[in-house]
Amino acid sequence: MFKVEYLGSHYNCGSEETILEAMLRQGVKFPFSCRKGSCHACIHIAEKGSLPPDSQKGLSSEQVDEGFFLPCVCKPTDSLSIIPGNKRTLNKKLPAGASEGGTFLSPDPEMWEALDDGRVLAEILEDFYTEAFSDERLSPFFHGVTQQRAQEKQYLFLRQKFTGEKVYFGDRPKNAHHWMVISNDLFDYRESLMMECLKRHNLPEHLIERWRSLENSFRGDIVKDEPWNRKIGDIEMPVSGYGEVTLEIGSLCDSCNAEIQEGTTVRYHLRLGTLYCPNCMNSPVEG
Ligand code: HEM
Numbered sequence: 400m401f402k403v404e405y406l407g408s409h410y411n412c413g414s415e416e417t418i419l420e421a422m423l424r425q426g427v428k429f430p431f432s433c434r435k436g437s438c439h440a441c442i443h444i445a446e447k448g449s450l451p452p453d454s455q456k457g458l459s460s461e462q463v464d465e466g467f468f469l470p471c472v473c474k475p476t477d478s479l480s481i482i483p484g485n486k487r488t489l490n491k492k493l494p495a496g497a498s499e500g501g502t503f504l505s506p507d508p509e510m511w512e513a514l515d516d517g518r519v520l521a522e523i524l525e526d527f528y529t530e531a532f533s534d535e536r537l538s539p540f541f542h543g544v545t546q547q548r549a550q551e552k553q554y555l556f557l558r559q560k561f562t563g564e565k566v567y568f569g570d571r572p573k574n575a576h577h578w579m580v581i582s583n584d585l586f587d588y589r590e591s592l593m594m595e596c597l598k599r600h601n602l603p604e605h606l607i608e609r610w611r612s613l614e615n616s617f618r619g620d621i622v623k624d625e626p627w628n629r630k631i632g633d634i635e636m637p638v639s640g641y642g643e644v645t646l647e648i649g650s651l652c653d654s655c656n657a658e659i660q661e662g663t664t665v666r667y668h669l670r671l672g673t674l675y676c677p678n679c680m681n682s683p684v685e686g
Pocket of ligand 1: 540576615
């Protein structure tokens with residue numbers, strides 16, 4: 400039996416169980432997804448204790464040197480003191496010109512510079528979403544969403560991640576995808592399209608790996624077997640259907656484009672947020 404110190408508490412881990420299993424058994428809220436060392440959602444850093452080599456398979460040499468490891472494939476051989484994998488990268492100051500592979504950095508000036516202050520990012524997203532919108536497996540998810548909207552949202556989301564500027568005001572990925580049943584396999588499929596796209600736009604290999612890590616840090620929020628309710632604070636919102644609201648400011652009907660005056664009660668689609676004026680309220684499109 401080994402001791403694992405994590406966020407100020409101590410846990411036990413048997414030599415035949417992984418650290419992830421031990422944490423979940425003891426009720427710890429711990430990030431994970433694939434449970435087989437491929438998605439890196441559970442990545443942590445060992446600050447004290449030695450790690451079994453298998454727990455660092457697939458990580459870059461810099462990550463191995465810094466004690467990054469994957470709890471889902473780590474059957475400990477020593478007592479450990481561990482911290483979440485994003486803690487050090489968030490605080491760490493990289494020397495100018497230093498490059499790092501797998502683990503994402505936020506903000507990431509090197510990435511933003513390679514994206515030519517966003518110009519290349521816009522091109523990448525145009526290319527990626529053109530492919531996604533005509534892809535047999537991905538396009539059904541985008542029903543009712545324009546390609547331009549998807550690109551713009553993603554641009555602002557990534558710009559915020561890479562620059563640290565507060566420019567993204569959309570849903571966090573957990574809520575944005577709450578109704579989408581996305582398997583690990585589909586997530587991997589989308590990821591391979593994205594990685595191919597980054598290669599076509601000549602992003603250096605280590606930055607492609609960093610982008611992959613960034614996306615993978617959201618895997619646990621996106622992959623699921625059945626829809627989740629959207630959560631705002633502690634309030635659960637229904638997965639689909641319509642609500643009614645009285646407008647505090649005027650707007651336009653998303654069905655007939657007519658002006659809707661303030662004070663009018665309208666119907667709105669809970670997922671898409673589209674509004675329907677009193678004339679169109681009873682025949683909005685299904686989504
Ligand atoms: C198979 C995987 C994925 C699918 C099928 C998918 C699909 C979608 C769709 C259909 C939307 C539009 C939702 C709407 O406007 O109602 C969306 C929005 C979004 N997605 Fe994904 N997505 C996937 C993976 C990811 C990943 C890996 C990330 C980033 C790490 C991501 C980040 C976002 C963001 C930031 C939005 C905008 C949220 C908003 O509208 O406020 N998605 N995604």
